[in-house]
Amino acid sequence: MKVLTDIHTDFAAVANSRDVMVADNAHWKTLRQQAKEQFERNGLPGRKEEDWKYTSLWSLGQEQFVHQVSQPGYADIHELKLVEDAYRLVIVDGRVDLTASYLDGLPEGLTVTPFSQSIDRASEFLNQQVNLEKPGFNAMNTMLMNEGIFIEVAANTKVDKPIELIVVNSGHTAHYAMHLRNVIVLGKDSQATFIETYAGNNQANGLTDVITEISLADKAELFHYKLQRESLDHYHVATMAASQAADSQWHNTNISLGGKLARNDVHSQLLGEQSHVTMNGLYLVTGEQHIDNHTRIDHAVPNTTSEEVYKGVLDEQSHAVFNGKVIVHKDAQKTDANQSNRNLLLSRGCEIDTKPEMEIYADDVKCGHGSAVGQINEDQLFFLRARGLDEVSARSLLTFAFAVDVIERISNEELKQSITGVIEKRLPRGGA
Amino acid sequence: MKMLEIKNLHAKIEGKEILRGINLTVNEGEVHAIMGPNGAGKSTLSNVLTGREGYEITQGEVIYKGENLLELEPEERARRGVFLAFQYPVEIPGVSNIYLLKAALNAVRKHQGLDELDAIDFLTLVRSKMQLVKMDEQFLHRSVNEGFSGGEKKRNEILQMALLEPQLAIMDETDSGLDIDALKTVSEGVNALRSPERSFVMITHYQRLLDYIVPDFVHVLSEGRIVKSGDKELAKELEKSGYSWVHDAPEPEGQPA
Numbered sequence: 001m002k003v004l005t006d007i008h009t010d011f012a013a014v015a016n017s018r019d020v021m022v023a024d025n026a027h028w029k030t031l032r033q034q035a036k037e038q039f040e041r042n043g044l045p046g047r048k049e050e051d052w053k054y055t056s057l058w059s060l061g062q063e064q065f066v067h068q069v070s071q072p073g074y075a076d077i078h079e080l081k082l083v084e085d086a087y088r089l090v091i092v093d094g095r096v097d098l099t100a101s102y103l104d105g106l107p108e109g110l111t112v113t114p115f116s117q118s119i120d121r122a123s124e125f126l127n128q129q130v131n132l133e134k135p136g137f138n139a140m141n142t143m144l145m146n147e148g149i150f151i152e153v154a155a156n157t158k159v160d161k162p163i164e165l166i167v168v169n170s171g172h173t174a175h176y177a178m179h180l181r182n183v184i185v186l187g188k189d190s191q192a193t194f195i196e197t198y199a200g201n202n203q204a205n206g207l208t209d210v211i212t213e214i215s216l217a218d219k220a221e222l223f224h225y226k227l228q229r230e231s232l233d234h235y236h237v238a239t240m241a242a243s244q245a246a247d248s249q250w251h252n253t254n255i256s257l258g259g260k261l262a263r264n265d266v267h268s269q270l271l272g273e274q275s276h277v278t279m280n281g282l283y284l285v286t287g288e289q290h291i292d293n294h295t296r297i298d299h300a301v302p303n304t305t306s307e308e309v310y311k312g313v314l315d316e317q318s319h320a321v322f323n324g325k326v327i328v329h330k331d332a333q334k335t336d337a338n339q340s341n342r343n344l345l346l347s348r349g350c351e352i353d354t355k356p357e358m359e360i361y362a363d364d365v366k367c368g369h370g371s372a373v374g375q376i377n378e379d380q381l382f383f384l385r386a387r388g389l390d391e392v393s394a395r396s397l398l399t400f401a402f403a404v405d406v407i408e409r410i411s412n413e414e415l416k417q418s419i420t421g422v423i424e425k426r427l428p429r430g431g432a
Numbered sequence: 433m434k435m436l437e438i439k440n441l442h443a444k445i446e447g448k449e450i451l452r453g454i455n456l457t458v459n460e461g462e463v464h465a466i467m468g469p470n471g472a473g474k475s476t477l478s479n480v481l482t483g484r485e486g487y488e489i490t491q492g493e494v495i496y497k498g499e500n501l502l503e504l505e506p507e508e509r510a511r512r513g514v515f516l517a518f519q520y521p522v523e524i525p526g527v528s529n530i531y532l533l534k535a536a537l538n539a540v541r542k543h544q545g546l547d548e549l550d551a552i553d554f555l556t557l558v559r560s561k562m563q564l565v566k567m568d569e570q571f572l573h574r575s576v577n578e579g580f581s582g583g584e585k586k587r588n589e590i591l592q593m594a595l596l597e598p599q600l601a602i603m604d605e606t607d608s609g610l611d612i613d614a615l616k617t618v619s620e621g622v623n624a625l626r627s628p629e630r631s632f633v634m635i636t637h638y639q640r641l642l643d644y645i646v647p648d649f650v651h652v653l654s655e656g657r658i659v660k661s662g663d664k665e666l667a668k669e670l671e672k673s674g675y676s677w678v679h680d681a682p683e684p685e686g687q688p689a
Contacts, residue, residue: 378485383522386482387532387592388510388539397535401526401575 002135004044004057009065009177012036015143017067021116028123035142038132045135052135054321054353055263055292060235065177065207067144069093073170075100080199082227082418086164087112089149093170094178096147100166109157109190115148115181122150122183129213129241129267136265137237141211144179148210151194155187155217162193162412169208169234171201182212186220186248193223193412198230198238200258205233214242214250218272221249225415229422230258232287239265246272253410255419256283256291257426263292270297270304281310282406284426285318285350292321299328299335302362308339311406313399314350322354326369330361339369344402346376346395396427433460434495435600435631441492442656443480450476452656453492458600461628465642465667466635468653469675474635475519477653478604481633482516483509496600510536511543513599515592517606521585524576529588532576533558533595540596561594565621583614590621601625603634607641619644639671 015036022028044061045052073093077100081088089112090100096114103112115122130138149165169176186192198208208230216222222242230236236259242250256262268277283291297306312320322341343352356369376398384394403423410416436458443451450473458464468474480487481494483506494501501509524532538548549557562569565587577585586606593601603622607615622645626632634645642650642664650666651658654675660666 377522379522380524382484382506383518383524384532384535385506386510386516386518387536388507388543388596389535390507390539391505393535394507397527397531398524401524404526 002046002048003042004046004061006058007043007061008063011140011144012040014067018144018146021146025119025123028119028126031127032143035132035139038139039143042135042139044137044140049135051294051323054319055261055290060207060261063207063235064175066173066175067177068173069176070173073168073172075168075170075199077166077168080166080168080197081164082195082197082225083162083164083412083414086162086195088164088166089114090166090168091147091178091180092168093173093176094147094180107157107160109154110159111150111152112163113150115150115183116146118150121152125183125185125213125215126181127213128215129243129269130211130239136239137209138211138239141179141181141209144209145181145211146179148181148183150183151192152185153187153190153192153220155190157187157190159190159192162195162415165194165196167196167198167208167210169200169204169206169230171204171231173206175206176204177207178209180208180210182210184212184214184222186214186216186222188217189219190217191221193225195225195415196227198226198228198236198258200230200234202231203233204231207235207237209237211239212241214240216242216244216248216250218245219247220245221251223251223411225253225410225419226255227419227422228256228258228262230262232258232289233260234258235260236262238263239267241265241267242277243269243271244275244277247274248272249276249278251278251411253280253406254293255281255406255423256285256293257422259289259291261290264294266293266295268297268306269300270306271300273301273303276305277307278409279306279308279310280406280409282403282423283310283312283320284403284423285312285320286315287318288316289318290320291318294321294323294325296325297327297337299326299332299337302331302333302335304332305336306338309406310341311403312341312343312352313346313403314343314352315346317347317349319351320353322352322371323357324355324369325357325359326367328358328360328362328365328367332362333364335362335365335367337365337367341371342402343371343373344375344399345373346399399427400424434458435460435462435497436633437495439493439495441480441494442490443476444488444490445476445486449490450656451480454653454656454658456651456658458631458633460631462649463626463632463634463645463647465647465650466633466653466658467637467639467650467667467670470637472653473656474637474653475604478516478602478635481602482506482514507539511540515596515598515601517586517589517593517601517603519605519608521577521589523578523580525578527576528573529576530558530572533572533592536592537595558595561591564594564624565590566617567591582609583611583617586610586614586618587621590618594621594625599630601630601632603632605636606634607636607638615641615644639667642667
């Protein structure tokens with residue numbers, strides 16, 4: 001089946017009940033109508049769909065998701081902040097938590113608001129980076145999204161502090177589903193750091209469906225970090241998509257630790273010359289977790305560069321999918337593209353499906369890709385044990401060492417430290 | 433006092449018997465050299481003593497300070513003071529040297545019931561040990577052995593030994609891959625660590641190392657047995673006449689053929 005037939009949640013009915021939100025905005029209203037029609041036609045993809053070959057949405061379809069909170073959620077964000085000093089928006093169970101947020105004293109040229117408070121401006125950028133027809137969650141998200149973050153940085157503005165979004169599923173309402181849309185617009189020659197964390201209470205067993213659309217004007221530079229650390233019973237489907245004008249840079253780091261089923265689609269369109277994208281990825285999965293990262297980079301014009309490193313650590317019965325597509329379009333001469341996916345398997349029961357894909361339609365390019373799957377090196381393990389480290393710590397240390405170069409690339413030192421801490425706690429069989 | 437006692441040790445790897453009845457006693461403060469041709473079982477002996485997996489002990493026992501060494505995990509041996517200086521020190525990208533040194537020292541200290549050293553005391557200690565092997569401080573912050581030259585790797589081994597202050601150091605072909613300057617530095621490091629409480633077992637193919645680290649005893653290993661023992665003069669004899677004669681040596685007394 002190309003389409004998942006059995007979906008227990010009536011998402012379309014929820015969309016109808018949310019229509020009141022969009023009443024005043026014609027553009028959004030039109031988009032939502034289109035999305036509803038699209039969703040009714042295609043629903044969610046089945047495994048015959050090429051991009052969903054290794055990820056079955058069957059169990060997600062079986063869930064009865066809830067879209068009304070039964071009791072107000074609460075989250076202690078103290079432990080979730082990755083940097084102290086930031087402009088911060090906190091969303092708990094789909095609603096902005098203003099007391100936990102900090103949006104005071106925004107400098108001139110910077111807009112940071114909840115999506116729901118900037119509908120008219122944000123709507124101008126809606127669905128520019130995502131396509132309703134694409135098999136996946138774009139239609140669902142477009143017809144249901146009702147919150148998120150809106151960031152706009154004016155031309156020639158360098159934002160002085162990171163902008164942090166923390167999204168929490170509190171677990172207070174069972175099977176609670178959130179549909180969020182983030183819109184980030186960077187003007188000419190501007191610079192910003194955006195950190196997004198998705199977290200949840202251990203009992204949270206809902207759905208986070210989020211799309212982050214990014215538009216980078218000439219010479220704009222966005223440092224972008226995503227940390228997904230939701231509960232192991234939670235579903236997470238996300239798209240991060242950017243269009244990049246000349247000389248712009250998008251440095252994306254995508255770390256997945258949580259979720260029962262997590263899917264990321266990361267997409268950059270390099271539309272202007274000398275634009276560059278970095279895609280760093282790390283996934284640490286265990287138990288029955290399933291993580292799927294689909295990345296795509298379009299080199300559309302000459303003289304663009306991309307650098308992609310995705311690393312995975314798999315334990316127990318976990319399953320990971322990596323699909324990295326790099327497309328060098330006709331005329332995109334002097335493209336320089338590098339991609340690698342490396343995986344460390346810690347148990348016999350885990351599975352990785354890795355597929356680097358390069359489609360090259362230009363003839364003067366420098367492109368390389370590779371993927372590797374390996375295990376803990378026994379000589380290294382023995383060496384560490386011969387120096388007195390117990391086997392568990394030694395394995396943990398070697399696992400961390402495998403992942404560390406993704407972390408090393410984080411340029412913000414405070415962020416690097418806090419992400420290191422989060423990852424150390426999540427290392428298989430305890431910290432080093 | 434006896435530090436190490438190897439009694440009639442037999443060991444197999446992949447079904448093939450490599451050690452065929454080794455007997456050796458090492459007392460506190462003694463330096464023993466074990467020499468032998470390729471394939472004599474030298475590396476197997478060091479691997480068995482330090483607990484590498486893949487070896488099957490079919491007979492015999494090894495007593496280290498009154499304990500059955502072969503029953504201990506590699507890390508338990510290390511914490512009790514057995515140190516292996518590797519023939520081929522492994523590179524570990526992503527683990528800094530200083531992290532390794534700290535983790536190793538703390539593992540030993542914890543076993544001894546001591547607190548972890550604080551950052552300043554630790555650094556002071558490491559610096560003093562680095563002088564011993566003439567290592568530059570930049571090596572602390574590099575990944576373990578990654579991109580090190582052969583000599584730097586071996587010096588790094590001696591640095592670890594100096595820091596951990598083992599009771600029994602087993603040195604596996606420490607001279608291999610060293611030029612003469614590196615050999616001198618490494619030997620000076622080892623000699624500085626010699627003490628009445630510390631014993632060394634040096635496994636080596638060549639006599640060269642023994643010019644710098646002078647052993648109390650020299651043993652010749654051949655086909656899985658010690659076929660001859662003597663003092664440092666034996667090593668010189670070997671240097672002159674090679675190993676060909678050892679194959680003709682009679683079976684040692686008391687050993688099954």
